[in-house]
Amino acid sequence: xxxxxxxxxxxxxxxxxxFVALEAxxxxxxEGERVGLIGPNGSGKSTLVNxxxxxxxxxxxxxxxxxxxxxxxxxxxxxxxxxxxxxQLPRPFATLxxxxxxxxxxxxxxxxxxxxxxSKAEIDARCGELLSLMGLADKAARPPLELSQVEMRKLELAxxxxxxxKLLIADEAMAGLSxxxxxxxxxxxxxxxxxxxxxxxxxHIMRAVMSFSERVLVLVAGRKIADARPEDVVRDPEVTRAxxxx
Amino acid sequence: MGNGTFVLAAAVAGAAVFxxxxxxxxxxxFFAGYVVLQYIVLATAWxxxxxxxxxxxFGTAAFFAMGAYSSVVLYKLVSLPLPVLMVVGGAISGxxxxxxxxxxxxxxxxxxxxxxxALAVVVxxxxxxxxxxxxxxxxxxxxxxxxxxxGNYIQYLFLVMLVLAVVALVTARTIERSRLGYGFSAIRDxxxxxxxxxxxxxxxxxxxxxxxxxxxxxxxxxxxxYVTYLDxxxxxxxxxxxxxxxxxxxxxTTTWVGPLIGAVLLGTIQQVATVTISSAANLLIVGLLxxxxxxxxxxxxxxxxxxxWRARRA
Amino acid sequence: MHFPFxxxxxxxxxxxxxxxxxxxxTVGVAIxxxxxxxxxxxxxxxxxxxxxxxxxxxxxLGVDPLVASVIMAPAFFLLGAAIYQVYxxxxxxxxxxxxxxxxxxxxxxxxxxxxxxxVFGVDYRYVTAPYAGxxxxxxxxxxxxxxxxxxxxxxVLLLGLQLFLARSFAGRAxxxxxxxxxxxxxxxxxxxxIKRFAFGLSLATAGVAGTLLIIIQPVEPSxxxxxxxxxxxxxxxxxxxxxxxxxxxxxxxxxxxSVTSTFYGPSWSPAIAFGVLLVTLAVRPAGLMxx
Numbered sequence: 001x002x003x004x005x006x007x008x009x010x011x012x013x014x015x016x017x018x019f020v021a022l023e024a025x026x027x028x029x030x031e032g033e034r035v036g037l038i039g040p041n042g043s044g045k046s047t048l049v050n051x052x053x054x055x056x057x058x059x060x061x062x063x064x065x066x067x068x069x070x071x072x073x074x075x076x077x078x079x080x081x082x083x084x085x086x087x088q089l090p091r092p093f094a095t096l097x098x099x100x101x102x103x104x105x106x107x108x109x110x111x112x113x114x115x116x117x118x119s120k121a122e123i124d125a126r127c128g129e130l131l132s133l134m135g136l137a138d139k140a141a142r143p144p145l146e147l148s149q150v151e152m153r154k155l156e157l158a159x160x161x162x163x164x165x166k167l168l169i170a171d172e173a174m175a176g177l178s179x180x181x182x183x184x185x186x187x188x189x190x191x192x193x194x195x196x197x198x199x200x201x202x203x204h205i206m207r208a209v210m211s212f213s214e215r216v217l218v219l220v221a222g223r224k225i226a227d228a229r230p231e232d233v234v235r236d237p238e239v240t241r242a243x244x245x246x
Numbered sequence: 247m248g249n250g251t252f253v254l255a256a257a258v259a260g261a262a263v264f265x266x267x268x269x270x271x272x273x274x275x276f277f278a279g280y281v282v283l284q285y286i287v288l289a290t291a292w293x294x295x296x297x298x299x300x301x302x303x304f305g306t307a308a309f310f311a312m313g314a315y316s317s318v319v320l321y322k323l324v325s326l327p328l329p330v331l332m333v334v335g336g337a338i339s340g341x342x343x344x345x346x347x348x349x350x351x352x353x354x355x356x357x358x359x360x361x362x363x364a365l366a367v368v369v370x371x372x373x374x375x376x377x378x379x380x381x382x383x384x385x386x387x388x389x390x391x392x393x394x395x396x397g398n399y400i401q402y403l404f405l406v407m408l409v410l411a412v413v414a415l416v417t418a419r420t421i422e423r424s425r426l427g428y429g430f431s432a433i434r435d436x437x438x439x440x441x442x443x444x445x446x447x448x449x450x451x452x453x454x455x456x457x458x459x460x461x462x463x464x465x466x467x468x469x470x471x472y473v474t475y476l477d478x479x480x481x482x483x484x485x486x487x488x489x490x491x492x493x494x495x496x497x498x499t500t501t502w503v504g505p506l507i508g509a510v511l512l513g514t515i516q517q518v519a520t521v522t523i524s525s526a527a528n529l530l531i532v533g534l535l536x537x538x539x540x541x542x543x544x545x546x547x548x549x550x551x552x553x554x555w556r557a558r559r560a
Numbered sequence: 561m562h563f564p565f566x567x568x569x570x571x572x573x574x575x576x577x578x579x580x581x582x583x584x585x586t587v588g589v590a591i592x593x594x595x596x597x598x599x600x601x602x603x604x605x606x607x608x609x610x611x612x613x614x615x616x617x618x619x620x621l622g623v624d625p626l627v628a629s630v631i632m633a634p635a636f637f638l639l640g641a642a643i644y645q646v647y648x649x650x651x652x653x654x655x656x657x658x659x660x661x662x663x664x665x666x667x668x669x670x671x672x673x674x675x676x677x678x679v680f681g682v683d684y685r686y687v688t689a690p691y692a693g694x695x696x697x698x699x700x701x702x703x704x705x706x707x708x709x710x711x712x713x714x715x716v717l718l719l720g721l722q723l724f725l726a727r728s729f730a731g732r733a734x735x736x737x738x739x740x741x742x743x744x745x746x747x748x749x750x751x752x753x754i755k756r757f758a759f760g761l762s763l764a765t766a767g768v769a770g771t772l773l774i775i776i777q778p779v780e781p782s783x784x785x786x787x788x789x790x791x792x793x794x795x796x797x798x799x800x801x802x803x804x805x806x807x808x809x810x811x812x813x814x815x816x817x818s819v820t821s822t823f824y825g826p827s828w829s830p831a832i833a834f835g836v837l838l839v840t841l842a843v844r845p846a847g848l849m850x851x
Binding site for chain 3: 357488
Binding site: 053054055074075076079080084085087091092093094095096100103104105107108109110112159162163 | 425428429431432434435436438439440441442443444445446447448500
């Protein structure tokens with residue numbers, strides 16, 4: 001008995017001029033699953049995320065979310081449908097305060113989706129909640145440029161969570177974190193997952209990916225070369241050769 | 247201060263300005279004051295798209311002149327009261343703004359800016375070649391003999407522009423503090439990220455462009471009655487383009503107060519300079535101030551004040 | 561009715577000659593906007609500045625305009641380098657190119673035009689040179705030397721630049737900086753230094769174009785405004801950083817302008833370039849030869 005498919009990617013390809021970034025990528029993610037995505041630098045992971053979220057449009061293939069084909073939909077519509085992502089290189093809104101950075105997804109993703117207009121007080125409260133979750137509560141009124149690299153990554157993840165997604169794609173959210181911080185974020189993601197949020201984790205920190213994921217996808221040079229349980233992926237000779245090194 | 251309170255305060259302030267000005271028996275004051283009020287509207291309108299949303303519009307003259315020339319067209323066809331002319335002028339400019347945006351806002355911001363430059367020239371060329379509104383020779387407008395409300399037609403124009411200025415400022419402030427304002431800021435700061443977190447960027451940009459264009463058109467509608475002789479050279483004067491950019495950038499682009507300060511300051515300086523030195527020299531001053539502020543004080547006068555207060559608190 | 565073939569042919573020829581000149585006007589923007597992503601809308605103002613300097617040198621010292629341009633080019637190069645340095649420190653570094661950088665160049669455009677009006681007034685100025693008057697006659701075709709010479713110089717300029725960009729190290733670094741500034745840095749080349757060099761080059765071409773302009777037609781300060789549209793229309797239509805593309809687009813525009821002007825009158829000219837630009841942006845923003 002398996003959960004219904006939330007995300008189905010069929011035959012996705014993306015080119016930049018002559019360069020093929022993604023080729024015939026196929027995979028699906030079930031509701032409530034925890035999926036890891038690994039691959040060497042330049043293998044197309046971020047391009048894949050961009051295509052899923054609508055920041056880029058795929059040339060061929062179909063992306064289905066909750067049964068609905070979402071190709072061609074602009075990113076803001078996909079967010080409202082329930083896909084949210086954090087950016088690998090944080091892109092905060094520089095002239096807004098840290099707290100106000102969270103206000104944007106709350107106003108434009110959550111409120112827009114439900115049609116409910118929360119009051120300023122309610123939104124302020126929610127911003128505060130999310131910031132506390134990330135340990136950034138004391139920085140709420142500061143400009144994002146004052147944050148450290150690590151804090152900015154946490155803000156980035158908080159923004160994605162603020163959008164209340166059904167599918168959360170965390171793109172290298174843990175880069176540069178200390179081991180205990182990595183554990184904190186993992187614990188947070190697990191808690192979110194327990195509440196029903198499907199998560200795709202893109203990471204280079206192997207122990208995090210392997211311990212967190214129920215299933216791991218491996219992307220090399222734009223192609224999916226493995227799609228199995230973590231322990232099987234680690235033993236897959238093709239993966240070892242292409243990515244983990246001999 | 248809540249929105250309702252602000253509207254009331256602005257209305258009271260406006261009434262006070264007008265009341266005080268009635269005590270001045272110098273007609274030149276109303277002439278000059280009209281120009282300054284006009285610039286308050288233009289600067290505020292520009293800032294909604296430029297300062298709040300981050301899209302530069304070089305074609306203020308086009309939107310402004312379309313408002314002016316729609317009044318000329320209507321003047322030749324039928325007699326309509328000024329407020330109606332302003333609504334028509336605003337509607338036409340708003341539609342053109344929407345159209346320009348629709349064609350170019352899906353591209354990068356610089357293409358929009360260049361397109362607005364193009365628009366100014368295209369519209370000017372069309373007007374120059376349109377004999378109905380006088381073409382290059384211009385058109386003469388007679389002010390109505392009956393002055394609505396009271397006294398002097400120039401005072402009436404002053405009042406109308408004062409009301410429009412208050413409306414523009416209230417609009418800007420309301421946007422600034424609203425959900426829409428956050429959306430605009432997000433687009434300005436990082437459009438890609440804004441889109442990725444749910445902001446319907448194209449829709450909001452079109453809204454900003456339309457609103458900005460409409461306000462500029464409304465500011466232009468009374469112009470023929472102010473100058474009584476309108477020709478393309480004066481209607482499309484480059485001064486409008488540079489002033490509508492310089493005033494917000496010098497005053498401060500992040501808040502409604504910036505364009506107000508910029509317009510009052512620069513507008514007054516220019517009125518004085520035009521009379522004492524020359525109009526070309528006065529434009530040179532504006533250009534130099536623009537470049538200077540943009541390099542040295544990117545957040546304008548408002549920014550300088552904020553810096554000063556923050557330093558004192560620290 | 562006798563179709564005015566001769567008129568059409570002459571209009572077409574002068575259009576192509578003009579187009580060749582337009583390419584020289586645009587090549588600077590193809591570099592600054594197409595390759596460096598710097599929206600220098602003040603470029604036409606610098607061209608007019610070049611025209612006026614040529615005029616001064618020609619009318620007071622009797623120096624041939626083309627000779628003057630050879631001396632002006634290095635001076636404009638230095639000016640370009642200085643302007644880029646200010647732009648870089650004030651805007652690029654702070655990440656504020658989009659709003660404030662644009663306003664900066666708009667301010668420069670404005671200041672230059674107004675300063676020229678204050679110094680020279682609005683009278684038309686022209687240069688005297690042996691090739692400014694006579695024309696070549698080929699059958700029914702009339703080739704005014706004052707257009708032929710600038711067109712020829714322009715083609716030489718374009719060819720030289722294209723070779724420079726494709727063959728020399730500095731040239732290829734310029735092409736590289738638009739595509740991959742990080743890789744460039746890894747090679748030990750500072751992107752801002754290359755950009756400064758390229759921007760200087762861009763302004764140097766403006767100076768030369770100014771000389772060519774005043775050979776073709778008398779000049780007054782607001783003439784620059786007509787060229788803003790042409791320059792960006794050609795740049796976009798030609799596919800941004802492509803020099804060959806700019807040449808093709810320039811000739812196309814010159815042709816259309818000349819034929820329209822001959823048959824419908826010159827008062828529509830300013831709108832043609834901008835109209836072309838708007839249509840290109842709406843329909844095919846990548847241009848004819850775009851990536």
